Amino acid sequence: MKEQIAAAKEAIENYAVTDMNAVEAFRIHFLGSKGELKNLFGELKNVPNEEKKEVGQLLNALRLQAEEKWIVSKDNLENTTATDSDVDVTRTPEPLALGARHPLSIVRSEILAIFERIGYSVSEGPEIEDDWHNFSALNFPPEHPARDMQDTFFIEKGVREMALRTHTSSVQVRVMESSTPPIRTISPGRVYRNEAISARAHCFFHQVEGLYIDKNVSFADLKQTLDYFAKSLFGDKAKIRLRPSYFPFTEPSAEVDVSCTICNSKGCNVCKYTGWLEILGCGMVDPNVLEASGIDSETYTGFAFGMGIERIAQLKFRVNDLRLYSENDVRFLKQFKGVNF
Template sequence: MKEKIDTLWREIQSGNISTLQELETFRIKYLGSKGVVKELFGELKNVPNDQKKDVGQLLNTFRTQAEAFYEECKERLSAASAVHSKLDYSRPGNAEPVGSRHPLSLVRSEIIGIFSRIGYTVSEGPEIEDDWHNFSALNFPPEHPARDMQDTFFVEKGEQEMALRTHTSSVQVRVMESSTPPIRTISPGRVYRNEAISARAHCFFHQVEGLYIDKNVSFADLKQTLLYFAKELFGENAVIRMRPSYFPFTEPSAEVDVSCTICNSKGCNVCKYTGWLEILGCGMVDPNVLEASGIDSTVYSGFAFGMGIERISQLKYKVNDLRLYSENDVRFLRQFTSEF
């Protein structure tokens, strides 16, 4: 009997009563009319006469301790409940700071939304690319001087030399290899170039490149698509102009400028007093690029374009330092709290 009483007391002490419901369960189990204490006193008649006095004293002590434990828990929980009941649940809560999406994410989503409305899908690919997808399939032959246009970070992967992609055109190659025209896709993503970091350049940045391949695609289709994009992004009064340029994977190629939205084309320090801002490069897909990806260039033609998201974001939010986008300065990021 003594060992049983000791075991029950240790069980009580190890219990963790944290609610009034748990306390009531304890009372019924140990102190109720059919509880443990009542049962123990009922078993006293089975104890030998010479031990009844000692066992009875132990039982009385156990009952007293159990009752004291119950009262102590009751007092503690009642006090906590009293404090809890004083809370005014009708009071408004404390205002939590509202976060925001990064400005580059906002512009990226807006660009994707514009092209999605005219049937473009989004395609993505790896940031570590092989030479074929990053250069050769895009009409960059080995040792061609055009490869020097893009300072590349090279990565060794076993015996194969890989590179951090210098443009998301590599994704377009993968799409052409795995799809049958018509193809209408945009490829947003991060790219890398071995350049010194400054207010106007960074070793990594973000691009959105577009590709459209079908029968009888013309340069006029390209121009109309980009004019639609400019008006959707910069406003109905936006005007574009196209200047001849060179890219290994397009022929003919062009640089596209948009009328300066900051000075309304009157001339300011942002547009260098020309009234125009360069926003992207474009051109008709070179037949060699189509053939390299298994597309018959005698049947299909297409156009491609690419833009830097940082550049578009600079024009949209008038940010004059590219480094601000990657420094995670909350003073800068808080300016976009109201954006969705």
């Protein structure tokens, strides 16, 4: 009996366990219900009484040895298998490239963040607008060129009731109609103009327009707000200048220029050697616009401003062709990977 136990011990030690199939075969052969150890324990009854204690101890040690080898071998192979399964064989062989935020999205978020810091809320509206919100409520006279088919995309030919909005000022009208002053809001969105596509113009682009209405709002408040905006966006050294202009919905009106950040106001081909770049239009809200939206122009005053996001992005990133923003050229978009505000 002792010789059989010694032979089984040697067989257990020399048994090669290379995979999970071999582990299962080892268990069945030595530890199974019809395995070798089961047979040896069955022979214990035939051992003389004076030797049963010693043989029983040898059999228990042999069983522990077999169980330990089975458990250790199983754990080792399972850990190896788990490590292999961590590899996703469905993934592409090359590392997955991270995308980049679109430059217009970057600039839009930065502009909104600047005005949100000084209490402006964000408002949005439909891109298909009626004549009232897009023109009439903003003091556009019936003969204004913007109402012609040559400048506006009307939904139905010959029908001037519905059109693709030409500015986000229509959102401001909706805010004034549904709110009571004080009003401080910023309106971003895509707008459409029937223009020839070139490096400097496109048939659609993006605007951000701001509106502030309250008692005793003055042009000085407007200038201070725009100066804060320019310094926040272009740096503390940025300066602005206001030039008289005309817009149907503001009076007085002005164009706003910012000192050229490319040449530090020394003059370059981007600023046409003037040292200044036009970035937005602004003015005090015309009393007719206030009255059209149900706001008492004798009690309240306000200012409005609007800028093109493409123009701002052009200054920040020195993009010389507006068409690049909408062509989905990956080579162009990759340049903005990691750019944040």
